[in-house]
Amino acid sequence: MLIQSVDSNEPLSSEITPRPIYSERRYFLKQLAQGVAGAGLAAWASRQAMAGVAAPGKLAPLPGATSLVAGAMVMEKITTYQDASTYNNYYEFGTDKADPARNAHTLKTKPWTIEVEGLIKKPGRWGVEDLIKWSAMEERIYRMRCVEGWSMVIPWVGYSLSELIKRIEPLGSAKYIEFITLADPKTMPFVGSSILDWPYREALRMDEAMHPLTLLTFGMYGEILPNQNGAPVRLVVPWKYGFKNAKSIAKIRFVEKEPVNSWGRAAPQEYGFYSNVNPNVDHPRWSQSTERRISEDGLLSKKRKTLMFNGYEKQVASLYAGMDLSKYF
Ligand SMILES: Nc1nc2c(c(=O)[nH]1)N[C@H]1C(S)=C(S)[C@@H](COP(=O)(O)O)O[C@H]1N2
Numbered sequence: 147m148l149i150q151s152v153d154s155n156e157p158l159s160s161e162i163t164p165r166p167i168y169s170e171r172r173y174f175l176k177q178l179a180q181g182v183a184g185a186g187l188a189a190w191a192s193r194q195a196m197a198g199v200a201a202p203g204k205l206a207p208l209p210g211a212t213s214l215v216a217g218a219m220v221m222e223k224i225t226t227y228q229d230a231s232t233y234n235n236y237y238e239f240g241t242d243k244a245d246p247a248r249n250a251h252t253l254k255t256k257p258w259t260i261e262v263e264g265l266i267k268k269p270g271r272w273g274v275e276d277l278i279k280w281s282a283m284e285e286r287i288y289r290m291r292c293v294e295g296w297s298m299v300i301p302w303v304g305y306s307l308s309e310l311i312k313r314i315e316p317l318g319s320a321k322y323i324e325f326i327t328l329a330d331p332k333t334m335p336f337v338g339s340s341i342l343d344w345p346y347r348e349a350l351r352m353d354e355a356m357h358p359l360t361l362l363t364f365g366m367y368g369e370i371l372p373n374q375n376g377a378p379v380r381l382v383v384p385w386k387y388g389f390k391n392a393k394s395i396a397k398i399r400f401v402e403k404e405p406v407n408s409w410g411r412a413a414p415q416e417y418g419f420y421s422n423v424n425p426n427v428d429h430p431r432w433s434q435s436t437e438r439r440i441s442e443d444g445l446l447s448k449k450r451k452t453l454m455f456n457g458y459e460k461q462v463a464s465l466y467a468g469m470d471l472s473k474y475f
C-alpha cells in the first residue's frame with residue numbers, strides 16, 4: 147500500500163499508471179499519491195486522464211492515494227465534475243440548485259481556521275493547511291444521496307475524521323460531535339434569511355464520527371473543493387442523507403448531549419438526528435424508496451432503487467443494531 151501525505155517531499159516511487167474505472171466516463175483513477183514534488187505531474191496526469199469530459203483543471207491539485215477502506219469504492223459511473231459542481235445544495239448561497247455555483251465565488255477560503263473545542267484534551271485552532279497534513283490523503287468514490295431524492299457518485303479526497311478525533315483526544319464524556327459551519331453575511335447572501343437558523347449545524351454520534359467511512363473532505367476529482375461544494379473543508383458521511391455533510395466547517399465541538407441540527411430544528415418531524423438513508427422509512431411528504439441518479443436517469447424519472455444505508459449496510463449496520471430505525475430516523 148502506498149500512501150503519502152500531500153506535503154511529502156518523497157520522490158514518486160513508481161510511474162503514474164492511470165487505470166479506467168468505467169471507460170464510458172473516461173475517468174481514470176490515479177493509483178498513486180503524489181507529494182508536492184509530484185503535484186505538477188499529478189495535475190498533468192489528471193488533465194490528460196480527464197480530457198474529453200467536463201473536468202476540473204482550474205483548482206489546485208489535491209491528490210490522494212486510492213483508498214483501501216472497505217466500501218469506499220463504488221463501481222458505478224462517476225458523476226461528471228460539471229454536474230457535481232453546478233447542481234448543489236448550499237443554502238447560504240441560495241435555494242436554487244444553480245445558485246451555489248453562481249454565488250459562492252464570494253466565499254473567502256483563505257485564510258481559514260477551524261476551532262476544535264469542548265470535551266477534549268487538546269482544544270485549539272488550526273489552519274486548514276495544517277489540518278491537511280494531519281493524515282495521508284485518500285481518494286474515495288462514494289455514492290451520495292440527497293433527502294430530496296437525487297443521487298450522485300463523487301470521488302472525494304480527504305482522510306477519515308477519526309484521524310483528527312484521535313489527535314485531539316476526546317474525554318470519556320464526549321458522546322457527540324457537532325459541526326458548525328461558517329455564517330458570514332458579508333460573503334453569503336442568504337445568511338440572515340429565515341429558511342434556516344444560521345450557522346448551518348450538523349452532528350454525529352461519536353461512533354459514527356469514528357467510523358472509517360466518515361471522511362473529513364478537502365477535495366474532489368483530484369483537486370481542492372470548489373467553493374460551492376464546501377471549500378475548504380467539509381464532512382462526507384456516505385450512508386446518510388446529503389444534508390448531514392456540513393460544508394465549509396468553522397468549528398468542531400465535542401459534547402455530551404445529542405445536538406439539534408439545522409434541519410431538525412426547522413422541521414423535527416421531517417429530519418431526524420440520524421438521517422440514515424433508508425428506503426423503508428419515507429419522508430412524511432414523499433417516498434424514499436427510489437432515487438434519480440443525476441446525469442444518468444431522466445429528469446423526471448426516479449426509478450433507481452435506493453439502497454439500505456445507501457449501499458453501505460455491511461459497513462455500518464452494526465452501529466444501529468437493536469434500534470428502531472423508524473423511530474430513530
Ligand atoms: N453549510 C451547508 N452545508 C450543506 C448544505 C447547506 O445548505 N449548507 N446543504 C447540504 C445538502 S442538503 C446536501 S444534499 C449536500 C450537497 O453537497 P454537494 O453540493 O457537494 O453535492 O450538502 C449539504 N451541506
Ligand SMILES: [Mo]
Pocket residue numbers: 235291292293294387388389
Ligand atoms: Mo440534500
